[in-house]
Amino acid sequence: MSGHTEISIWGAGCAGLSLARYLSPHISSGEISAPIRVHGPLSPAATQCHIWGFWQTDWLSEPARLSKQSWQSWQIITPQGRVTQTSQTYPYHALDSAIWLQDCVARSKGKIAHRDDAPMPLDHQGAILDSRMPEIPENSLLQHFMGIEIKAPRPVFDASVLTLMDFRCDQSRGIHFIYLLPFSDDTALVESTLFSEQTEDKAFYRTAIERYLREVYQLEAYQILREETGCIPMNFLKPRDPSLLAIGANGGCVRPSSGYAFASIQKQAKWISQQLASGHVLDKIQTPHRRIDSWLDRVFLSVLKAHPEAAPEIFLSMAKALTGDELAKFMSGLAHLPIYVKLINAMPKRMFIKQILPAMRQKWQDR
Template structure:
């Protein structure tokens, strides 16, 4: 099925562009149709039902459009363990929550009302393994193909896997002024585990059970953990589930789904997921802003030393999962709210890096830095 958009006939360029995949990156790029100097842009969308979910990020200069559409912002956030709580405050970089359906709707309105000729082609699920847009006949149809299909993750890497429930409580228990980004006061038996609680108002919150481990769990594991947490920490057992969301995000090296150089990878397929945190929304917007405004090919939005620090951090976490709660708490305690937001958004200053390094146990990190260097040398000599 092909849905044609408004065609004004006003050509801005001669390029015919295909965008494969209508997720976060595909839609975010499609919304910039008029900046792509193309005569025609076709978005290839898989015929699947994406349930809406929330994207969290810190307000940054490249996110103003997304910030204007957020459901809620928090100027305060916490990291909690059995040993204490770090609370951050930032007036400049509040933590924001954006609903994916709101973002995609606004992107699709911009795409379909662009001056450039735009269309959406729905790809039947059964055809998606060998997508027809990347067959040789189609290659000649397009001058540029952006590929946002999900990447292939290395085996044996940590995964961030989670299930969240948006609930409406029978009594007012949530604090809508403070987002809880990590509360480690939950069982650590099945992997590094914390709760993420976004209180939208005193009654309504997204409560997410998140693990870092090598494989995902059954839905019941996350749901049982959420119920136990709500009961223990909020003394709440009477609530209605409004909506649920879940995901599995690779924390480590990923490879492009298709290495064909004709395809320009974007989004998670181009390594935008920040390995140590699983955050991707902010980096996808940064990547798209960079290459559309500079009229270049997409490149990684991450700095090389951020990726290197992340691999050392992940090596520590993988070998010492029991240390995770205190490492995150220490990191949060040594950084100000602004520095924490900048560091996790890939926009850290030199002084922020100094505090990050200072906050971590030196000997442990030096050992793992060597391990990472030896591992990468082995990979390059193979």
């Protein structure tokens, strides 16, 4: 029996619908009897595909099963060098947002009501799980991108290895890299991604992609199958309404140093569903990231903001220092002491030490 009389989920996006999915079996089994409603219009990501990338871990078997493609090798490239990593235990998956969200809707149908209306306050025994986007503080570093899925007229891609970051592109507007997911030898998602405080005109990302495909793959003409854009805050955000139970990006699930959030959202949604199925009254949602990861993210962000020009070298050194399994574990919040030691050793010592104090000062100001 659930300890709440009513459960209301605000926001029908990744966090809200994933939570509805994980709650559904507990409704069928009778472990949860309180009425549950999702409020808000269905996210556009449920009808227009964009890709969620993640490293497979034990709590991600369902999204992994539905993923479009997976790879056991990935690479990071700079003008100075290239590191290719491999992991059989933690392959990288690309999941179509529409496939995942529609599957969540289908699995919760008949068990969880969905209303397009504005959310309503509940009585004091009800739980409100709020996934509305939090406010983004000024001067936040943003991860902004535009990508196109293309079909090339001839086989040019190596479909066995994806490119996490290729810095061989225009670095004049901020930290800039190309992310390339090869779905076959002639189809790929190619994204121009920046870490900076300002988004760019579409023409900037488009030119970067065109130039990259021309220079690296000698591709002048290709068919554009679809386009995706996004902007993810790389910052420590406060929940939109601290009196509610914040989930998803609003509940701190975005990893500030990378913009990755999908894995944390799934972990958090599973934890909440288990708590509710066990009859617990939720008065607090666990922060999805470990303290050490948040601390490292703070210092790392501070280094990136102060020295954007050093980013390609820093990412390459980090990749050189770790094995594929270790990088995947770090990115998934599963790192252990030897991985942290290797990572810290790979960073430029002076820059890193110099940013510890400013990062802690920022933490103090964020309180």
